Amino acid sequence: MKKLLLLPLFGLLALTHFSLAVPAFAQAKPTTATATAQKESPWEKMFPNGLLAKAHQKSESAKKDVLKKLNGKFVGIYHSANWCGFCHLFTPQLIAFYKKNKKDFEVVFVSGDKSEEQRRAYAKSSKMPWLAAPLGEKNGAPRAGGYPCLHVLTPDGKILTTISGANRKESKDSRLHVDLRKKMDDWKESAAKK
Secondary structure, eight states, rough: HHHHHHHHHHHHHHHHHHHHHHHHHHSOOOOSSHHSSOOOOOHHHOOTTEEEEEETSSSSGBBGGGGGGTTSSEEEEEOOTOHHHHHHHHHHHHHHHHHTTTTTEEEEEEEEEHHHHHHHHHHTTTTOOOOOOOOOOEEEOOOOOSSSEEEEEEESSEEEEEEEGGGGGOOHHHHIIIIIHHHHHHHHHHHHHO
């Protein structure tokens, strides 16, 4: 007798569970194209006209697909110029750091030069191995705080640290190679815990 009473009760619970589960399942499916569209990266907002794949290229060579090189990496926004003596001293240090850390670090050169020829000549003579923003185009990159100025952004586009012309004494090789690498590693560790 007890078994007969439990059977309808079990059936009622199963029916209730099934009727509640169907709407939840139906809601999980995207219903519009906007629901499946990818979220715009911080780099697309920062550089809406794209970047140059090589710093010495002409500005009209900028392409949007170059932005993919920034995904998942720390990004150094490097404000520098041919006319800046301190920039000529700092650039080789940054190149050495970049070559040692390029698996998770990328640099975008934002020139403070007045002409395309000066920008390209400086990039070529200093052998900049990284990307560049087109000269003179408006972008959403953090502005220079003196020259040279390196804003290091996290993979999600937030400023991690800044090394600028205002603190040249602290912009020594050891600070770049030790302190910056430590800040990047600390950020990765805390992001992994979240």
